Amino acid sequence: MPEATWLRASITTAALTLGLAACAGETASGAQPLRGALYTGFTLIDPVERTVSEDAWLVVEEGRIAAFGAGPSPEGAFSELHELSGHYALPGFIDVHGHLTAGPHAVQILDGQPTVTIDSVDEISEFNARMALAFGVTTVRNPGADPEASAAYDIRVSTGEWTGPDAYHAGAVIQPPPFGGAAFDYPRTEEDWRAEAARQAALGMRYFKLYQGLTEAELEVGARVAHEHGLEPIAHLDEVSWTRAAELGVRGFLHALPTSPELLEPDVREDYINGRSPDSRFMYQWFERVEFDGPQMQALFTTLAETGATVDLTLQVNALMTGPDAVERVYPPEHRSYIHPQTLEGLLSFGAMALADWTEKDTERAEAAMARVFEFARRLDAAGVPIGIGTDGPGGGPSFGTELELMVDAGFETWRVLELATAGGARVMGLEHQTGRWAAGYEADFVFLRANPLDDITHARDVGWVMSNGKLHDVNPLTHDVATSGEAARPVTSAPR
Numbered sequence: 001m002p003e004a005t006w007l008r009a010s011i012t013t014a015a016l017t018l019g020l021a022a023c024a025g026e027t028a029s030g031a032q033p034l035r036g037a038l039y040t041g042f043t044l045i046d047p048v049e050r051t052v053s054e055d056a057w058l059v060v061e062e063g064r065i066a067a068f069g070a071g072p073s074p075e076g077a078f079s080e081l082h083e084l085s086g087h088y089a090l091p092g093f094i095d096v097h098g099h100l101t102a103g104p105h106a107v108q109i110l111d112g113q114p115t116v117t118i119d120s121v122d123e124i125s126e127f128n129a130r131m132a133l134a135f136g137v138t139t140v141r142n143p144g145a146d147p148e149a150s151a152a153y154d155i156r157v158s159t160g161e162w163t164g165p166d167a168y169h170a171g172a173v174i175q176p177p178p179f180g181g182a183a184f185d186y187p188r189t190e191e192d193w194r195a196e197a198a199r200q201a202a203l204g205m206r207y208f209k210l211y212q213g214l215t216e217a218e219l220e221v222g223a224r225v226a227h228e229h230g231l232e233p234i235a236h237l238d239e240v241s242w243t244r245a246a247e248l249g250v251r252g253f254l255h256a257l258p259t260s261p262e263l264l265e266p267d268v269r270e271d272y273i274n275g276r277s278p279d280s281r282f283m284y285q286w287f288e289r290v291e292f293d294g295p296q297m298q299a300l301f302t303t304l305a306e307t308g309a310t311v312d313l314t315l316q317v318n319a320l321m322t323g324p325d326a327v328e329r330v331y332p333p334e335h336r337s338y339i340h341p342q343t344l345e346g347l348l349s350f351g352a353m354a355l356a357d358w359t360e361k362d363t364e365r366a367e368a369a370m371a372r373v374f375e376f377a378r379r380l381d382a383a384g385v386p387i388g389i390g391t392d393g394p395g396g397g398p399s400f401g402t403e404l405e406l407m408v409d410a411g412f413e414t415w416r417v418l419e420l421a422t423a424g425g426a427r428v429m430g431l432e433h434q435t436g437r438w439a440a441g442y443e444a445d446f447v448f449l450r451a452n453p454l455d456d457i458t459h460a461r462d463v464g465w466v467m468s469n470g471k472l473h474d475v476n477p478l479t480h481d482v483a484t485s486g487e488a489a490r491p492v493t494s495a496p497r
């Protein structure tokens with residue numbers, strides 16, 4: 001038989017006989033330098049090229065992609081051989097909005113005031129990290145937490161003490177009280193602003209997260225000090241429009257919730273402002289009134305495209321805010337055991353608060369408004385605004401698949417959804433030359449699915465193996481402490497955050 005075929009056959013045999021980390025030793029062609037690890041037999045899915053290659057192979061050296069292809073595997077002596085037939089391999093998923101190191105939402109009394117906190121808890125962060133990886137997420141943008149906890153996360157993952165995805169963090173979220181604790185900060189003077197940006201930069205943060213309670217003047221300072229300290233300003237806004245914030249230097253917008261009155265046309269603006277109650281109903285009320293072809297939204301699309309600002313779509317946040325029953329769809333009981341019990345509890349109680357007094361009419365209107373949320377997502381994409389897939393969860397987990405399903409519901413082609421989940425997320429995070437693609441020299445970050453996601457996007461949750469920086473992980477040990485029999489399911493009264 002041809003040499004390559006023989007080699008492949010012998011390698012497969014070696015892998016089968018010696019187990020998954022078999023040492024191949026010398027090959028037929030004689031002694032050759034070790035060439036890292038060889039993975040064979042899987043189906044390669046390339047969401048950028050939109051190609052599917054059966055019987056594919058991959059060589060990983062020092063955590064990076066050395067070579068890949070289909071058909072007979074390359075010659076060489078490999079330190080490891082892994083046979084992965086029956087699996088569909090894609091670049092690892094990228095959650096551009098995953099609260100890896102945030103602890104549970106809580107209300108604490110700080111300085112005599114009731115304060116909303118999301119203080120980091122090591123045990124929870126460690127759990128989040130494993131669950132992210134177990135669902136194929138190899139890179140996370142962590143949009144705000146105690147920067148010391150996030151810096152510690154990076155060290156623990158790089159030393160192997162914890163197993164988790166690569167993370168790029170925003171530090172303490174800049175937001176006035178009643179938000180507080182280590183995950184929030186509210187600078188009051190120019191000097192305070194600079195000191196906080198300097199502190200976060202020194203701790204290795206990449207983003208500076210500006211939150212919805214800030215005034216336009218504060219956003220201006222925040223974006224400025226972020227840039228001065230090499231941090232990328234990202235924002236979750238409400239009052240101040242995305243157009244204005246982009247002009248002020250904000251580079252990334254979080255959530256499909258551009259709910260500023262300024263982005264509505266003048267004839268419906270007053271009505272929106274007057275009808276706004278201090279709860280979450282504004283989320284659908286804004287979408288009921290928006291005119292995507294009007295001057296305000298057209299200016300937004302143009303400004304975002306021109307400034308290169310990115311948007312993370314966390315469509316499940318919109319989906320959750322469609323009423324008390326939505327939680328059953330977005331966080332079905334079978335997914336809940338993959339969320340840390342404390343996180344789940346915080347999530348559900350805050351959700352209950354957000355949807356208190358919600359009537360059937362509210363639900364009807366919010367559900368109808370989802371069509372406009374979906375249109376917003378498609379409009380951003382059509383305008384050339386880089387969009388990424390975010391969960392707003394603890395950093396992936398089963399929610400990542402939920403978000404992919406919502407993108408399909410929103411009318412995106414499955415190929416496009418898979419591209420946004422990988423290379424698109426890398427683009428949003430400025431990592432497009434580093435990860436998210438089948439390309440030599442890139443980080444060896446991959447997810448090996450047990451079924452083809454092109455046939456059904458829900459297969460994106462059916463992860464067999466995941467590789468992060470060249471290290472292959474079996475999903476089962478990652479989830480060893482998760483109760484999968486459904487006993488973690490608990491009665492739910494309302495939807496999360």
Ligand SMILES: [Zn+2]
Nearest residue numbers: 097099143392
């Ligand atoms: Zn969030």
